[in-house]
Amino acid sequence: MPVLILKEGTRESKGKEAQRNNITAAKLIAEIVKTSLGPRGMDKMLVDTLGDVTITNDGATILKEIDVQHPAAKMMVEVAKSVDNEVGDGTSSSVIFAGALLEKAEDLINKDVHPTVVVDGYNAAADQALKLLDKIAVNVEVSDRDMLLKIARTSMDSKLVSDDSPMLAQIVVDAIKQVAEKTATGHKVDLDDIKVEKKAGGSMHDTKLIKGIVLDKEVVHAGMPKKIDNAKIALINSALEIEKTEMTAEIRISDPQQMQMFLEEENRMLKSMVDKIKSSGANVVLCQKGIDDIAQHYLAKANILTVRRVKESDMTKMARATGARIVNNLDDLTAKDLGSAQVVEERKVETDKWVFVEGCKNPKAVTILVRGGSQRVVDEADRSLHDALMVVKDVLENPSIVAGGGAPEAYIANELRLWARTQEGRAQLAVEKFAEALDSIPLNLAENAGMDPIDTMTELRSKQSKGAKWTGVDCRNLQVTDMFKQNVLEPTVIKRQIIKSATEVVSMLLRIDDVIASSKSRMPAGPPGGGGMGGMGGMGGMDME
Ligand SMILES: Nc1ncnc2c1ncn2[C@@H]1O[C@H](COP(=O)(O)OP(=O)(O)OP(=O)(O)O)[C@@H](O)[C@H]1O
Ligand SMILES: [Mg+2]
Numbered sequence: 001m002p003v004l005i006l007k008e009g010t011r012e013s014k015g016k017e018a019q020r021n022n023i024t025a026a027k028l029i030a031e032i033v034k035t036s037l038g039p040r041g042m043d044k045m046l047v048d049t050l051g052d053v054t055i056t057n058d059g060a061t062i063l064k065e066i067d068v069q070h071p072a073a074k075m076m077v078e079v080a081k082s083v084d085n086e087v088g089d090g091t092s093s094s095v096i097f098a099g100a101l102l103e104k105a106e107d108l109i110n111k112d113v114h115p116t117v118v119v120d121g122y123n124a125a126a127d128q129a130l131k132l133l134d135k136i137a138v139n140v141e142v143s144d145r146d147m148l149l150k151i152a153r154t155s156m157d158s159k160l161v162s163d164d165s166p167m168l169a170q171i172v173v174d175a176i177k178q179v180a181e182k183t184a185t186g187h188k189v190d191l192d193d194i195k196v197e198k199k200a201g202g203s204m205h206d207t208k209l210i211k212g213i214v215l216d217k218e219v220v221h222a223g224m225p226k227k228i229d230n231a232k233i234a235l236i237n238s239a240l241e242i243e244k245t246e247m248t249a250e251i252r253i254s255d256p257q258q259m260q261m262f263l264e265e266e267n268r269m270l271k272s273m274v275d276k277i278k279s280s281g282a283n284v285v286l287c288q289k290g291i292d293d294i295a296q297h298y299l300a301k302a303n304i305l306t307v308r309r310v311k312e313s314d315m316t317k318m319a320r321a322t323g324a325r326i327v328n329n330l331d332d333l334t335a336k337d338l339g340s341a342q343v344v345e346e347r348k349v350e351t352d353k354w355v356f357v358e359g360c361k362n363p364k365a366v367t368i369l370v371r372g373g374s375q376r377v378v379d380e381a382d383r384s385l386h387d388a389l390m391v392v393k394d395v396l397e398n399p400s401i402v403a404g405g406g407a408p409e410a411y412i413a414n415e416l417r418l419w420a421r422t423q424e425g426r427a428q429l430a431v432e433k434f435a436e437a438l439d440s441i442p443l444n445l446a447e448n449a450g451m452d453p454i455d456t457m458t459e460l461r462s463k464q465s466k467g468a469k470w471t472g473v474d475c476r477n478l479q480v481t482d483m484f485k486q487n488v489l490e491p492t493v494i495k496r497q498i499i500k501s502a503t504e505v506v507s508m509l510l511r512i513d514d515v516i517a518s519s520k521s522r523m524p525a526g527p528p529g530g531g532g533m534g535g536m537g538g539m540g541g542m543d544m545e
Contacts, residue, residue, distance in 0.1 A: 011517045018515045019109060022072035023102045026509060029068065029076040030099020033059045033092045037441075039158045039475045040449040041092075043380075055376050057159050058383050059092030060084035071517075072509055079505045083497050088390020089155050090494040093441055098502035100440035104433035105510055113426050115510045121423075121430020126503040128419055128431075129438070130496060132412045136469055137400045137492040142187060148173045150487045151395055152388040154404055157476075157488070159384040160377065164204040168381075171209045171368055172388045178211065178366050180396055189393040195317055196385060198370040198378040201350040206371040207381070212341055212360045213314060213321050214367045218353035219346045220291060220308045223300035227345040231305075232338045233357070234282035235315055235326045239289035240273055240299075240308075242266050267294055273330055274298040280333045284344045284357075286310045286318060288326075305344055307355050320365040322357065394491035403483035404490045405472030406442025406460075413438040414464045442473045449475035456480055 006012065013021060035042050036057045046054045046065040054065055063077040079098055080091040105118045140147055152169035161168060179193040197214050219226060253259050270292055277285060277299070285299065285306040299306045310318070319326055324339025342359025349369075368385060372378040395401060402408045413435040420431035439457065446456040456473060459480040463471040472483035 006516065007518065009518075013515045015513050016109070018513055019115065019510070020106070021070075021515070022509050022512060023106050025070040025072040026076045026102050027099050029063065029073050030096050030102075032066070033062055033080075033095050034099075034444055035448060036062065037092045037096060037158070038445040038448050039162060040445075041158055042448070043160065053376065054379065055160075056380055056383060058380075058387065059095055061383055063091075063095070071515070072512075075505050075509060079501050083494075083501050086501075087394055087491070087494045087497045089387045089394075089490075090498050094498040094502050096440055096444060097437060097498055098506050100437035101434065101502060101506040102509065104437050105430075105506065108429055108433060109510075113429060115513070117426050118430045118433075119507045119510050121427040122434055122503055122507060124423070124427060125416055125420075125431040125434035126499055128416060129412045129434070129499050132415050133402070133408060133492065133495055133499070136408060136411060137402055140395065140399050140401055142396050142399050145173060147401070147489065148176075148392055148395065150489045151391050151401065151491065154488050154490055155387045155391045156384050159387070160380045161204060161384045164207075167205065168207065168385065169388065171207065172385060172392055174209050175366050175368055176389060176392045176396060179364055181364075186399070187396040189396055191386075191389055191393060192313075193317065193320060193365040194389060195314070195365065195367040196370060196382055197354075197367055198372075198382050199349050199352070200372065200375045200378050202371040204372045204377070204381060208369045208371075210356060210358055210367045210369060211363050212357040212367065213317050213365060214369055215286070215307060215310060215314055215355045215357070216352065217307045217310060217355060219355065220306050221296040221300045223297075224305050225303055226305070227343065228283050228305050229343050231284045231341045231344040231357070232282050232335075233284040233286065233318070233322050233324050233341060233344065234277055234280060234333060234338055235286050235288075235318055235324045236277075236330065236333070237288040237312075237315060237326050238328055238330065239291070240270070240287055240295040241290055241292040242269060270295045271298050274302060274304075276330045276333060277304065278302050280338060281335045282333075282338055284341075286315065288312060288315050305346075305355075317365040318357065321360045321363040323361070391491050391494065394493050398491065398493045400492040401489050402492050402495055403470045403472060403486075404488040405474055405483040405486065406445050407470045407472030407483045408495050409438045409441040410460050410464050410472060411469045414461065445473045445475055449473070449478060451475075451478055 036044060041057060043055050043057045044062050048065065056062060060080045063080045068074055068077060076095055076098060080095050083091050083094045101122065108118050109115055149169045152172045153165045156162060156165040156168060175194050176189055180187045180189045195213060197216060274295055283304055285304055287308045288310050291306065291308045315326055318324065322339025322341050325337040327333045327337050340361060341357045344355065344357050346353050346355050370378050370381050372381050416431055416435040420428050423431055442460055443453055443457055447453050460471060463480060468482065470482045470484040471480060474481050474486050
């Protein structure tokens with residue numbers, strides 16, 4: 001009698017087979033993003049199940065949009081996500097580096113080096129790599145605007161918006177500087193304070209930073225003013241309506257006069273609400289909830305510009321931008337609660353009418369209004385701006401930078417190769433492989449730019465070993481040169497995060513020698529568009545939709 005411990009239909013792959021499958025799947029994910037690295041990288045067009053098209057170059061977005069099924073592939077997607085959350089940029093690099101680490105590990109495993117030896121070697125190499133990174137990192141002054149601009153530009157140079165990056169970089173740096181708060185130890189930036197509104201139409205050049213907030217809502221009543229100078233803004237988060245009773249109540253009326261009185265009473269209540277607002281001195285009202293028609297009428301009569309159903313997140317941003325206090329109860333509303341702005345105006349943005357709140361005094365919340373030829377362009381611009389905002393935030397919070405273009409990777413790889421000799425036994429092999437994997441970044445930059453990979457890498461190594469530590473691959477001018485002088489600058493924290501995240505996931509993957517997949521997820525009909533995992537043999541691949 002065989003002893004069965006796993007449920008029927010459960011598949012298991014063990015040992016080398018399991019490892020090989022995992023490595024293949026993870027490497028395939030790296031293959032996907034490889035070609036989109038760097039300024040000469042290509043973009044991807046992704047179509048989802050509903051037929052919506054996304055065109056992007058952002059590693060995290062590419063991997064988010066494709067629906068991978070293999071568990072190891074999913075882990076690679078997680079790397080991109082974690083790098084995206086932590087530092088915002090460098091997602092493609094982290095996945096490519098992780099893929100290279102796995103590829104090199106496979107070489108060693110095939111030569112009968114035990115995976116745990118590889119993992120230990122990799123971890124030691126990663127520690128050393130981080131030390132080397134700190135050694136070359138340059139501390140900077142965050143007041144150096146020029147440097148911040150260069151960093152923002154570098155992150156956008158590899159994107160669709162690269163042509164407009166000088167102008168966009170100004171917007172990004174202004175926005176971050178506006179919302180950054182000084183703390184005892186440095187600066188703190190909350191990206192929630194920067195609202196990015198996008199509207200297709202016009203061109204990228206019409207993209208603007210608004211020192212205030214743009215609300216994608218219109219003024220609620222036609223009779224209200226469309227522009228208020230020297231606005232006194234009330235933020236109200238209760239409804240300007242007569243509250244409905246919780247239970248269904250019935251009112252019996254015996255003569256028409258009572259009916260009239262009832263309506264008049266309602267009218268009076270709404271009027272008194274508006275009177276309270278009026279007496280506070282407000283000339284602009286932003287309400288998070290609904291506003292009764294009659295209340296709208298009275299507000300219009302009082303010449304108060306009113307917007308209703310403002311999003312909660314916008315209300316908090318408005319409070320930060322204008323210095324207003326959000327009021328729950330109208331009885332509490334006083335002149336002290338009002339915020340101020342130079343102008344509140346309804347303007348037409350393409351076909352919509354939006355309300356602009358501008359010229360706030362020392363606003364701690366701002367809006368970037370992104371424009372561009374088409375929806376896909378503004379969507380990608382939005383993502384690229386996010387990367388740029390994140391890198392500037394990174395530097396403000398951790399004022400240390402390195403050059404890009406694969407220079408730090410090449411430097412660390414070179415130094416690691418020397419350091420490897422001090423290591424004993426087979427760990428030495430793993431450290432050498434780690435160095436080779438780091439080389440995949442400059443190598444891919446060169447390949448994507450159409451440069452000869454072998455010539456480029458030899459030149460890079462020889463210059464690096466002569467001590468030119470900022471030598472990297474200049475994809476724009478197709479040469480191997482000092483990337484600092486080319487103004488290609490990146491925050492150190494990004495490089496640090498790439499090394500850490502990639503090493504972590506690779507260690508985790510390499511330690512797996514047994515994959516047990518229960519049959520539950522494999523429905524008889526298969527998931528829509530996919531074909532299930534197709535048995536264990538199919539685990540080496542993955543399904544994409
Ligand atoms: N002008 C340039 N010349 C050479 N390399 C550059 C230049 N501009 C940027 N790079 C390099 O390109 C790489 C970044 O490419 P890219 O932005 O496509 O990927 P990523 O930042 O790793 O991921 P993400 O998709 O999140 O942006 C970095 O190594 C950076 O140093
Ligand atoms: Mg990038």
